Amino acid sequence: MPALLEVDNLHTQFDTSAGTVRAVDGIAYTVDEGETVGIVGESGCGKSVGALSILRLIPDPPGRIASGSIRFDGQDLLALSDADIRAVRGGQIAMVFQEPMTSLNPVLTIGQQLCEGMQLHLKIGADAAQARAVELLDMVGISEAARRLQQYPHHLSGGMRQRVMIALALSCKPKLIIADEPTTALDVTIQAQILELMRDLTQRFGVALIIITHNLGVVARYAQRVNVMYAGKIVESGTATDIYHRPVHPYTLGLLRSIPRMDRPRGERLIPINGQPPDLTQEITGCAYRPRCGFATDQCARETPKLETVATGHATACFEKAQLERLLKVAS
Amino acid sequence: MTVVAEAMVLPGAALPAAAPLIEVNDLKMHFTIAAGIVRKRAATVKAVDGVSFTIARGETLGLVGESGCGKTTTGRCILRLENPTSGSILFEGQNLCGMDRGSLNEKRQRMQVIFQDPFSSLNPRMKVGTIIGEPMKVHGIHPNQKEREARVAELLSVCGLNPKFMDRYPHEMSGGQRQRVGIARALALKPEFIVCDEAVSALDVSIQAQVINLLEDLRDQFNLSYLFISHDLSVVRHLCHRVAVMYLGRLVEIADADELFNNPLHPYTQALLDAVPIPDPELEKGRTHKAMKGEIPSPINPPGGCVFHPRCPLAVDSCQKEVPQLRQMTAGHWVACPRV
Known part of the structure; x- marks a missing residue:
């Protein structure tokens, strides 16, 4: 069975006064039906740019999808007409943004915002949409759903707004939801509530989920497969267990060693990644991580490593992967 | 200890x-x-x-x-x-x-302070050297400009920045570098x-670890x-x-x-x-998550008694009356x- 979403060799660039920014520089990954993938x-x-490219939400100009293909459920999203991609957006693929404050329209009621999409995508009448809206709010744990439909976003707290966003995302029975830092703006107890809710609902309805986050803990808890990105490229991909227990890219390893962890003895010194991410307006020859990498060799300066499989479902873009694997074996 | x-x-x-x-x-x-x-x-x-x-x-x-x-x-x-x-x-x-x-x-x-946002806590119109030197100027420490500059250079290198950064503006620096400037400014008066x-x-995660280590070293x-x-x-x-x-x-x-x-x-x-x-999928599988119900009440009209009682799994009637x-x-x- 083909994957639900296939992103291949995607390049998204922005033209700025400082030069062309290669924000996404040739990424490829797949998402199966009902699967949760962390980025x-x-x-x-x-x-984020990679995810926005899927829905063609990159502002053009200055941005453009320079090359690549995105196949979703048998259609080539990059070849669709504007009208057709609009049917996909919010319909078959829904999005949950980071900022629940700015991603809802402040001058429309919750009910208007929920019903608009449903009437459009599901082709149902106003009454049916209204009834479904009440159902949806109930499902995401908002009390007094019927009354809430009349309220405006500013009446709701941040957590409640994010629940409305999830209801919105689910409203048109999508096959895929893209959640871009869905809980970063929320407090930790509310974050836990929202993530549990997203997991329950995506499982219940068999919806695939792409969760984009900088929080390694969130990914470990909720994603089955993980793609690690650095400087516009996927540098390692695998199952959550692969990534966390057998990382074979120095950047992944560096990330894992640089975070303070609740499951480790207290007071262990953190091992930071030295230096800073590269300036993407400059042409990068060789591996973009090389200046910060403890394993770098001459080859890393000359050639750009490609994502290569090291075990079933586990791939890394590193020339020194054999050395890393050896070290990890010794360490375990 | x-x-x-x-x-x-x-x-x-x-x-x-x-x-x-x-x-x-x-x-x-x-x-x-x-x-x-x-x-x-x-x-x-x-x-x-x-x-x-x-x-x-x-x-x-x-x-x-x-x-x-x-x-x-x-x-x-x-x-x-x-x-x-x-x-x-x-x-x-x-x-x-x-x-x-x-x-x-x-x-x-x-006593000094380091703020959260390295973008808004530094004056964009001032050079880094002036930003770090200002507390010394205000409090009359190192009134001599040469001396002050030497101290700024020292503070920059203590915080892991090149002393040449003195002549830069905040917008020319990354978030992590700016936070180091904020730390250097906090250290300028030798606070306790x-x-x-x-x-x-x-x-970001990789930069966060650098700054955490710096805070530990300075301590x-x-x-x-x-x-x-x-x-x-x-x-x-x-x-x-x-x-x-x-x-x-x-x-x-x-x-x-x-x-x-x-x-x-x-x-x-x-x-x-x-x-x-916890960033470990195996450990996470074994944890039971019971997300806490409800949200933080408004501090304008907080609940009576124990402020936590509406969300508390252990709450009994007396919690609504007595402040613990x-x-x-x-x-x-x-x-x-x-x-x-």
Whole structure:
């Protein structure tokens, strides 16, 4: 069975006065039906741009999808007409954004925002949409759903707004939800509530989920497969267990060693990644992680490593993977 | 382990022989909200409502809680950036509340702050050298410009930046570098006490670790005391000797870091710890997550009795009436809940 979503060799660029920013520089991954895939990386690594490209939400100009293909459920999203991609957006693929404050329209009631999409995508009448809206709010744990439909976003707290966003995302029975840092703006107890809710609902309805986050803990808890991004490229991909227990890219290893962890003895010194991410307006020859990498060789300066499989479902873009694997074996 | 020994005498107990550097007693900070044309008092926000703790010399006290719990206001009160409604803040035994401007300025040299946002806490029109040199200029330390520049260069290199950065503007630097400038500025007056208000929260993971290590090194090098305000429990656990948990303007639990994280007693602390995801999928599979119900109530109209009772799994009727006081469970471990 083909995957639900296939992103292949995607390049998304932005033209700025400082030069062309290669925000996404040739990424490829798949998402199966009902699967939760995590995309992790630090700010500016291209994780959000990669996701926005799927829905063709990149503002053009200055941005453009320079090359690549995105196949979703048998259609080539990049070849669709504007009208057809609009049917996909919010319909078959829904999005949950980071900022529940700014992603809802402040001058429309919750009910208007929920019903608009449903009437459009599900082709149902106003009354049916209204009834479904009440059902949806109930499902995401908002009390007095019927009354809430009349309220405006500013009446709701941040957690409640994010629940409305999830109701919105589910409203048109999508096959895929893209959640871009869905809980970063929320407090930790509310974050837990929202993530549990998203997991329950996506499982219940068999919806695939792409969760984009910088929080390695969130990915470990909720994703089955993980893509680690650095400087516009996927540098490692595998199951959550692969990534966390057998990382074979120095960047992944560096990330894992640089976070303080609740499950480790207290007071262990953190091992930071030295230096900073590269400037993406500059042409990068060789491996983008090389200046910060403890394993770098001459080859890393000359050639760009490609994502290569090291075990079933586990791939890394590193020339020194054999050395890393050896070290990890010794360590365990 | 003098740190731990001193920490055990607290709060409300008699002063130990070696007085703590900072002692906060029953601190209250109430803000009034005005409304209408005549700006009539419409409501009171009890941002901080009776908080007491001490910080020993060289100690790092973590202050954790969710947004709006009053942790930042507590830090601002200690620095006297706010004028507390009541209570006292003793800095080496001298009360900062009600202190005249001259004496306060003298004390302020010895306490500094590192803010969360490295983008808005540095003046974009000033060069880095001027930013770091300004506190020295204000307090008349190194009035000679040459000397001041030498000190700025020294501070930059202490914070892991090239002294050449002196001539740069903040916008020419990355977030991590800017946060280092903020730290260098805080160190300029050789303070003894620094309030770190979400000092690493805005930074990316790989940069965050660099700054955490820097804060640790500086603490050891200059015997600094920190009030480390953060919502990130893993960072607090890593960096702090003792941890205080706040909820809606009150302390609900305070204990040594190991004790608090290994043996959390207050149901709110337990829920907070439970909500933190661990970056290990195998461990995560074995954890049971019971997300806490409800949301933080508005501090304008907080629940009566224990402010946590509407969300608390242990609550009984009496929790709605009686305000729980901190009581000591084991040495140095205080919790404000009669049900544990």
